[in-house]
Amino acid sequence: MRLNYILKTSMTALxxxxxxxxxxxxxxxxxxxxIILVTGLGQGAQNLxxxxxxxxxxxxxxxxxxRQPQGPSDFSEAFTDSLREKEYQAITKKSNxxxxxxxxxxxxxxxxxxxxxxxxRSQIVGASETLFNIFDIELADGNVITNEDIKQMAxxxxxxxxxxxxxxxQSDALGQKIKIKNRTFKxxxxxxxxxxxxxxxxxxxxxxxxxxxxxxxxxxNYYNMIMVQAESEDIVPQVNEDIKRTLREMHNIxxxxxxxxxxxxxxxxxxxxxxxxxxxxxxxxxxAAISLVVGGVGIMNIMLVSVTERTRxxxxxxxxxxxNANILTQFLLEAILLTSIGGLFGVAFGxxxxxxxxxxxxxxxxxGWSFTFPVQSAILGLTVxxxxxxxxxxxxxxxxxQKSPIEALRYE
Amino acid sequence: MPLIQVKNLIKIYQDDGIKTxxxxxxxxxxxxxxxxxxxxxxxxxKSTLLHVLGFLDKPTSGKYYFANKEMGDYSxxxxxxxxxxxxxxxxxxxxxxxRTTVLENVKLPLLYSSIKKSLWDAMAKQAxxxxxxxxxxxxxxxxxxxxxxxRVAIARALISxxxxxxxxxxxxxxxxKSGTQIMEILKTLNQNGQTIILITHNDDAAKYAKRIIRxxxxxxxxxxxx
Ligand SMILES: Nc1ncnc2c1ncn2[C@@H]1O[C@H](COP(=O)(O)OP(=O)(O)OP(=O)(O)O)[C@@H](O)[C@H]1O
Ligand SMILES: [Mg+2]
Numbered sequence: 081m082r083l084n085y086i087l088k089t090s091m092t093a094l095x096x097x098x099x100x101x102x103x104x105x106x107x108x109x110x111x112x113x114x115i116i117l118v119t120g121l122g123q124g125a126q127n128l129x130x131x132x133x134x135x136x137x138x139x140x141x142x143x144x145x146x147r148q149p150q151g152p153s154d155f156s157e158a159f160t161d162s163l164r165e166k167e168y169q170a171i172t173k174k175s176n177x178x179x180x181x182x183x184x185x186x187x188x189x190x191x192x193x194x195x196x197x198x199x200x201r202s203q204i205v206g207a208s209e210t211l212f213n214i215f216d217i218e219l220a221d222g223n224v225i226t227n228e229d230i231k232q233m234a235x236x237x238x239x240x241x242x243x244x245x246x247x248x249x250q251s252d253a254l255g256q257k258i259k260i261k262n263r264t265f266k267x268x269x270x271x272x273x274x275x276x277x278x279x280x281x282x283x284x285x286x287x288x289x290x291x292x293x294x295x296x297x298x299x300x301n302y303y304n305m306i307m308v309q310a311e312s313e314d315i316v317p318q319v320n321e322d323i324k325r326t327l328r329e330m331h332n333i334x335x336x337x338x339x340x341x342x343x344x345x346x347x348x349x350x351x352x353x354x355x356x357x358x359x360x361x362x363x364x365x366x367x368a369a370i371s372l373v374v375g376g377v378g379i380m381n382i383m384l385v386s387v388t389e390r391t392r393x394x395x396x397x398x399x400x401x402x403x404n405a406n407i408l409t410q411f412l413l414e415a416i417l418l419t420s421i422g423g424l425f426g427v428a429f430g431x432x433x434x435x436x437x438x439x440x441x442x443x444x445x446x447x448g449w450s451f452t453f454p455v456q457s458a459i460l461g462l463t464v465x466x467x468x469x470x471x472x473x474x475x476x477x478x479x480x481x482q483k484s485p486i487e488a489l490r491y492e
Numbered sequence: 493m494p495l496i497q498v499k500n501l502i503k504i505y506q507d508d509g510i511k512t513x514x515x516x517x518x519x520x521x522x523x524x525x526x527x528x529x530x531x532x533x534x535x536x537x538k539s540t541l542l543h544v545l546g547f548l549d550k551p552t553s554g555k556y557y558f559a560n561k562e563m564g565d566y567s568x569x570x571x572x573x574x575x576x577x578x579x580x581x582x583x584x585x586x587x588x589x590x591r592t593t594v595l596e597n598v599k600l601p602l603l604y605s606s607i608k609k610s611l612w613d614a615m616a617k618q619a620x621x622x623x624x625x626x627x628x629x630x631x632x633x634x635x636x637x638x639x640x641x642x643r644v645a646i647a648r649a650l651i652s653x654x655x656x657x658x659x660x661x662x663x664x665x666x667x668x669k670s671g672t673q674i675m676e677i678l679k680t681l682n683q684n685g686q687t688i689i690l691i692t693h694n695d696d697a698a699k700y701a702k703r704i705i706r707x708x709x710x711x712x713x714x715x716x717x718x
């Protein structure tokens with residue numbers, strides 16, 4: 081028997097009972113949508129966490145002001161000014177933290193750079209030479225920010241490739257003067273094109289000495305973060321402890337819950353991600369199971385009704401030569417079609433929902449939040465819904481197949 | 493050799509312990525090309541007989557040879573093939589698929605055959621021509637009159653060019669004019685060599701048959717040729 085004919089028959093049958101079909105697949109739509117939504121959000125959270133540090137290597141530790149956020153509402157708890165010159169000096173002392181290789185404070189702000197008539201809005205990062213080492217930034221031309229620049233609060237800058245292109249086009253940028261917040265900076269270095277590292281768009285970056293950034297551009301006396309590189313990845317846990325101890329001593333903190341700083345390492349990020357993944361898997365499993373049972377029982381129920389209603393049709397088909405297998409296939413396919421349509425709608429609603437959520441999140445609590453379509457869970461959702469149709473459709477389909485033609489034709 | 497041979501056919505229904513003997517020893521032969529009318533009072537076992545002959549039901553005992561092979565020797569697959577290709581059925585209640593066009597209804601048996609799909613439309617159209625419904629090809633079955641519905645059912649029975657057509661009171665739900673139309677179609681088919689076995693209560697319809705088998709209480713009361 082021809083598959084596309086069976087499909088057409090099934091479509092006609094489902095379409096004839098539109099309302100019933102819709103109500104029947106609702107459980108599956110909701111179940112699959114929930115799977116997609118939850119994994120979509122989980123993926124977003126993972127990306128957010130991993131982006132923060134991805135590309136920096138296992139040796140890097142980021143110190144951020146404020147204690148580890150416990151949840152989205154906790155961001156307000158951050159002590160944004162707890163990392164200053166004093167803390168930076170203490171951290172870079174080998175006597176405090178023996179395993180440290182190098183470190184740089186980071187002052188981050190957004191401003192417009194001007195050259196002649198060209199302007200470019202970019203992220204300005206105040207840092208030291210260490211930034212270039214940690215991020216593996218290679219220069220196309222010129223020099224990095226030197227310690228001398230930092231001491232003297234020099235008006236020197238290293239610019240990303242896109243900044244160079246926008247401001248200078250084809251002409252030579254090195255040695256030229258650009259204006260940022262009415263201060264004139266001399267371009268001393270140009271970065272090779274390289275894309276994003278740790279959610280920092282290097283090509284759109286303007287790097288200046290951190291002292292200059294604080295004093296002349298941001299007007300603050302604290303740092304947005306301090307980046308530390310340990311001698312090796314193995315000793316990162318030890319360096320972590322040393323940093324915590326040093327900062328707690330300085331700030332007279334005895335209770336770690338009252339920390340006014342927190343550390344981010346690649347290992348932490350990965351651990352957090354795997355924790356989230358685990359929680360999600362449990363959640364996902366329960367949702368899938370519930371949707372399987374709820375959806376499946378609904379399907380079985382409605383298919384049994386359908387088989388009874390169509391007793392005459394089954395008898396007729398058998399009288400015209402349909403085998404038991406033909407009838408079984410027809411009703412099984414109908415059930416699978418029904419649940420798969422439910423699965424498709426579920427994927428669409430789930431993806432739409434997590435897209436909307438990601439827009440809302442990125443505009444409110446988590447700026448770096450990005451939407452990714454969870455391909456794997458979409459496939460999982462569709463497979464699960466088709467399987468529900470197969471499993472719960474089998475019993476009604478067998479009932480249909482086993483009807484004797486004569487009983488079926490006699491049925492009033 | 494006769495197309496159909498039955499020997500001492502007995503059929504006993506057993507519902508909740510209540511036994512009903514619908515056929516109590518029926519024997520006869522039917523040759524290729526015959527037009528046989530089966531008559532008898534309600535409950536005399538006519539439909540039961542037809543269902544057995546059409547491989548829709550099995551007798552309790554007795555022998556039934558179709559094309560020289562005993563019923564019990566046909567495999568499941570062979571029975572499906574017989575129902576599909578060798579036997580055509582016409583029911584009193586038409587039994588067309590709802591929400592389905594005339595063309596698709598007539599094509600239904602081909603779905604379960606091994607005939608190439610590219611031939612289906614032409615075969616269906618030819619069968620529809622034979623019953624004079626070519627102008628109703630794409631009408632849905634619910635848009636047809638009773639007589640037209642029965643003609644669609646005849647076309648459906650004809651499509652696989654069966655050895656025999658069984659008709660169980662095909663005019664029972666029709667007015668006399670439509671009934672005559674149906675009988676004229678069956679007559680033409682028989683004149684072209686089609687074997688037809690027809691159950692009817694209607695004397696006008698019975699006149700078309702060349703042989704009448706009368707049943708009474710599950711037994712043959714008379715078997716007369718014209
Ligand atoms: N599935 C069944 N279970 C029990 N008894 C049945 C069944 N089918 C038919 N019978 C009985 O068998 C007997 C013969 O029935 P059948 O349908 O063959 O009669 P019929 O001659 O076709 O009658 P009618 O002219 O009313 O169609 C009747 O007494 C009927 O009640
Ligand atoms: Mg009857």
